[in-house]
Amino acid sequence: MDRQVLMQLDDYLKQHRYRLVNCVLVVRNGKIVWESYYNRYHADSRNPIKSIWKSIMALTTGICLDRGLIGSLDDPVSLYLPAFGRSIHPYHKLMTIRHLLTMTSGIYWNGGVHYHCPMMTQLLRSKDWVEHLADVQMASVPGMSFQYKEFDVVLLSAVISRATGAPAYEIARQYLYEPLQIQSGRWPESSCGISYNVMKGEVQSDLSARDLAKFGLLMHGNGIFDGQTIISPEFIREITAPSNPNYGFLWVLLRDGYGARGYGGQEINVVPELDLITVIQATPTDSSKSYGDIHEQLLKPSIIS
Template structure:
């Protein structure tokens, strides 16, 4: 199965074509020179598509932390296929470094805690996408063991802290459960069924797939590829009649967690939908009531802007 897009006009799908036509002026007035792609899918059809800076429908852009949301979908696939029994399993069942008693809290960290950014492991993110803690880790051979040596700040599950540790460990758990890397699982069970083309994700010296760290841009996807991810979630895990992720997991994934009402399992919860976010202006927005997906891509820089007003002021308001 390979998802191929159909096309329609904004008017035919209940959207204001004139308002959408103002997008170029809006971007120019806001001086959003780094925006590369804006795409709208309504009722399963592409109704609006704009590219800038020599981008086109085949050009791939850095997805940054949208990768986190993709990892969440991979966890759902692992559960569906029985590779992982429960989100409440201790991560030490898959990561021996967390069974060694380095800290008494380690045995209490579960997969669910990684999905909700509540592992309790200390984190200092630095500024402008430069994190000394990550740079220190990257100088070691065994990244998972290094994270296991980082101090615990909170008891697992007690507080939300957005951090790279939890998704790196989640990628390691997925890879170990699958018996390969999380990239290989993604390629076989998510990207290939959706017809998504991606460069191979980077790997740590200890064999853990990762993509979101500075300088690691192998996870580039096109705007249409990101729309396919959104379409899968909007349709509760089914695309073209094929079940890719269970509806049960999708609903759990999009439920606000106890420590942050705006966050599910590595997905953001909006007032009227759900979203992925990546540093520098990468967005997938899913609006179930409007049966609509919007995608925004931009070139990230150390002091990058966000472009959520494109979605809120133009794309969302164009629904008649």
């Protein structure tokens, strides 16, 4: 590892005017080898994770599958959510848990601009989220088309809740967060009991950079962390298998690895061949940037060189 390259990090952030970056962390061979904090952040500071929550939901789904709480990824959604079995739309009965994990449900989605999303606003105002989503029109046959959207992960959370009798947060807390020694406040819940974690203004579920690194270590360890099997290696392999060229099960696929992404610059990057995990955290705003170049142009080269 070339520490001289990493010593250039402060200059790199200044040159690119990356004032919102709060932390850059590097793990090599299972150990933290570099941490830089900015904007009064430190090792115990927690940052909004935004859509990294989606990747955590994929891990939570794997736990449910391993423990028999969910029968199969190819179970129809209607088996758990009867609203999708009432023939409101003929495509509903074709939708499976796998489709939710790969964002190929076929439900119509218009994401709006940044976090100003009218479709999410309507959902948040509804009393029963599942009934609301069952009334949204279908844009395609499930499994035919990938579209990044919030609705699929909301439904995934609802499936976990109905399958286990507990909000998805409780499953993640007991079987994922506790073994990883991660402290987190309760995820927000809808009035109908569905856990959800990318709303504005929620801070209880924010995580530290070191917390995010643990998810990278868990993935890189094929579901094993600190000698304990938390998720089966088989499911980890499925997470990182391409459902389309750039996406697995709610994890993005990189040229030489995989990662998790959250709006406004939240990143976990795993490069298995280099035994490298990097974490970037930043303050998300409506005009936020992404900071993938820090990993590609600075952190990774510090290992390769």
